[in-house]
Amino acid sequence: MITTTGGTVEFADVPEPVRSGSELLVEVSASTVSRGDLHSVRLAPPGRAVGLDVVGVVAEPAVDGSGPSVGTRVMGYAATRPGGWAERAVVDSSLVAPIPDSLSDDVAAALPNSGLAALAGLEAGGFLLGSRVLVTGATGGVGLLAVQLAHLAGAEVTGLVSSPERREQLRAFDWLTTVTAEEAEGPFDLIVDLVGGDVLSRAMSLVAERGVVASLAQTASETASVPFFWFAQHRGAKLVSVYNSDGLREAARGVRQLELLARLAETKRLDPQVTGSASWEQAADLLAALGRRELTGRTTLRIS
Ligand SMILES: NC(=O)c1ccc[n+]([C@@H]2O[C@H](COP(=O)([O-])OP(=O)(O)OC[C@H]3O[C@@H](n4cnc5c(N)ncnc54)[C@H](OP(=O)(O)O)[C@@H]3O)[C@@H](O)[C@H]2O)c1
Structure with missing residues (x-):
C-alpha cells in the first residue's frame, strides 16, 4: 500500500x-x-x-x-x-x-x-436542456467530464481555460466554446467552478439572474471575493457548495x-x-x- x-x-x-x-x-x-x-x-x-x-x-x-x-x-x-x-x-x-x-x-x-463530481456540479443547475453552462478548470479531470456531460444534457457549454495554449486540449470538442477568464462573457445559468480563488470571483460576475454558481474546489488556494453589489446585481442567483459524495446512498x-x-x-x-x-x-x-x-x-x- x-x-x-x-x-x-x-x-x-x-x-x-x-x-x-x-x-x-x-x-x-x-x-x-x-x-x-x-x-x-x-x-x-x-x-x-x-x-x-x-x-x-x-x-x-x-x-x-x-x-x-x-x-x-x-x-x-x-x-x-x-x-x-x-x-x-x-x-x-x-x-x-x-x-x-x-x-x-x-x-x-x-x-x-x-464523474460523480461533474454530475453533482451539473445537477446543481437543474434542467440543463438549452441552459448556458460555464465550466472552469475545463482541462482538468473533472472539468473534461463536466463539459461533455453538460453537452450530452443539451446545454450550451463554455469551458474556461487557464491560458490560450490550454485550448488545444479541448480541440476535439467542436461544440465547445473555450475562453480564458479575461475573455469570458456571461450571462450563464449555471457555473460549475473547479478552480476557486480569482477564477471563482470572475465567474460569479458572469452568473445570470436566478442562475447558480456551484463551487466544488479550491484548486487555486486563493481567496475569492464577492463584490458588494453582487447580490443586488444578480437577483435570485445562488452560490452553492457541492460535494460529490453527498446524497449518493439515497x-x-x-x-x-x-x-x-x-x-x-x-x-x-x-x-x-x-x-x-x-x-x-x-x-x-x-x-x-x-x-x-x-x-x-x-x-x-x-x-x-
Ligand atoms: N467537491 C467535490 O466533491 C470534488 C470532487 C472531485 C474534485 N474536486 C476538486 O475539484 C478540483 C478539480 O479537480 P480535478 O481532479 O479536475 O483537478 P485537475 O485535474 O488538477 O484540474 C485542475 C484544473 O484547474 C485548472 N487550474 C489549476 N490551478 C489553477 C489556477 N491557479 N488558476 C486557474 N486554473 C487553474 C487547471 O488548469 P491547468 O491545466 O492550466 O493547470 C485544470 O484545468 C480540485 O480542486 C478537486 O479537489 C472536488
Whole structure:
C-alpha cells in the first residue's frame, strides 16, 4: 500500500483492510492521481492511505450482502476510506458499480471521483436542456467530464481555460466554446467552478439572474471575493457548495450514476482523456508533477 508521509507518499506494508457493514473488498488493478489525492497527501498526517478511485475485482463481498458478488469487475469511489493505491481496498457498495469487459482499466479508473463530481456540479443547475453552462478548470479531470456531460444534457457549454495554449486540449470538442477568464462573457445559468480563488470571483460576475454558481474546489488556494453589489446585481442567483459524495446512498443514486458513467464511456459518448498511465511506483513523482500543473487530462496508476 502507498501511504502519506510529510507531504508526499511512500510504500508501506500494512495489514489487509478490515471491512464491515456495506463495505466490500476489491483486488485493485488501477487507480488515478487526482487533485483530491494531492490535497489529502499535503494535509493528512503520516501513514494515511491514499487513492480515491478504485478499479478491480471484488475479492470479498459486503458483510451485509449488498453490492456486486465476488469475482465481479467493478469501479468504485473510495470516498469514505481512501485506499485505492493498494493491492486491496475497501469500498462501500453504494459507491461501486460493475463494469463491462470492454471498458479498459484506465478509462474506468478515471470515472468515479471525477464523474460523480461533474454530475453533482451539473445537477446543481437543474434542467440543463438549452441552459448556458460555464465550466472552469475545463482541462482538468473533472472539468473534461463536466463539459461533455453538460453537452450530452443539451446545454450550451463554455469551458474556461487557464491560458490560450490550454485550448488545444479541448480541440476535439467542436461544440465547445473555450475562453480564458479575461475573455469570458456571461450571462450563464449555471457555473460549475473547479478552480476557486480569482477564477471563482470572475465567474460569479458572469452568473445570470436566478442562475447558480456551484463551487466544488479550491484548486487555486486563493481567496475569492464577492463584490458588494453582487447580490443586488444578480437577483435570485445562488452560490452553492457541492460535494460529490453527498446524497449518493439515497435510492442507489451512487450506483446508478456510476453505471451511467460506465455506459457513456463504453459507448464512447464520454471520454475522460486519459493522457498517461504509469506504474504505482511512480506515484510520488506524478503527484509532484500534478502539484506543478504539468499533468493534463487524467493520469492513471497501474497497481500490481
Ligand atoms: N467537491 C467535490 O466533491 C470534488 C470532487 C472531485 C474534485 N474536486 C476538486 O475539484 C478540483 C478539480 O479537480 P480535478 O481532479 O479536475 O483537478 P485537475 O485535474 O488538477 O484540474 C485542475 C484544473 O484547474 C485548472 N487550474 C489549476 N490551478 C489553477 C489556477 N491557479 N488558476 C486557474 N486554473 C487553474 C487547471 O488548469 P491547468 O491545466 O492550466 O493547470 C485544470 O484545468 C480540485 O480542486 C478537486 O479537489 C472536488
